[in-house]
Amino acid sequence: MALLVVLSAALVFVVAFWEPLPPRAVTAIQSHSRLPPASSPAAGDFTLQGPQGPVALADYRGQVVLIYFGYTSCPDVCPTSLALVAQALSGLTEAEAKRVRAIFISLDPERDSTAVLREYAPFFHPAIVGLSGTPEEIATLAKQYGVSYRKQPANAEGQYTIDHSTETYVVDSRGRLATRLPYATPASEILAAIRQQLARRDPA
Numbered sequence: 001m002a003l004l005v006v007l008s009a010a011l012v013f014v015v016a017f018w019e020p021l022p023p024r025a026v027t028a029i030q031s032h033s034r035l036p037p038a039s040s041p042a043a044g045d046f047t048l049q050g051p052q053g054p055v056a057l058a059d060y061r062g063q064v065v066l067i068y069f070g071y072t073s074c075p076d077v078c079p080t081s082l083a084l085v086a087q088a089l090s091g092l093t094e095a096e097a098k099r100v101r102a103i104f105i106s107l108d109p110e111r112d113s114t115a116v117l118r119e120y121a122p123f124f125h126p127a128i129v130g131l132s133g134t135p136e137e138i139a140t141l142a143k144q145y146g147v148s149y150r151k152q153p154a155n156a157e158g159q160y161t162i163d164h165s166t167e168t169y170v171v172d173s174r175g176r177l178a179t180r181l182p183y184a185t186p187a188s189e190i191l192a193a194i195r196q197q198l199a200r201r202d203p204a
Helices: 002-017 077-090 114-124 135-144 187-198
Strands: 047-048 054-058 066-071 100-106 126-131 148-153 163-164 169-171 177-181
Touching: 047 114, 047 126, 047 169, 066 077, 066 187, 077 100, 077 114, 077 126, 100 114, 100 135, 114 163, 169 187, 177 187
Parallel strands: 066 100, 100 126
Antiparallel strands: 047 054, 066 169, 148 163, 169 177
16 A cells, blocks of 8 residues: 555656656657666766765765666656655664665756756655766766666657666665665565665674
């Protein structure tokens, strides 16, 4: 029931504010697809632009970080994934929540400015920050994390979708990739993966 409420709220938000296509009929646009990961990720640090300026993964040392790559005009996959992450974050205790953050990285820097991401990402949960960069920075980071994505040809109205892989990356408190969660992983399993990392005690 809780998941249904979260997904319903996400759907209302997307319909009301984040229309990937104009309300009138459109032509010659390919459907959105989920792609398999491009490669085994090396992962690691990065710096991109956030709502208040540059944000680095290293800024979150000591915290568990969830990373998801997508785009704000995504009609279905991204809202679903972010809603599940948000539900997991909402299941944390107050003490746990202070040690966890989530990052939404846009694969569509042409449309997803930091101003757009400032409104989009926190809608799902205040602990989610949206980051963007230049097309070259995003391409480099996607390769670093083994993310595959492909911009579809625009239709006559200039609208387009982006096919992309859909894993959620769990980064431990030392900035290392701990695990990857497949699309539609239940919030309970996301929460369990977070708590597994919170419980770890790495050597100094």
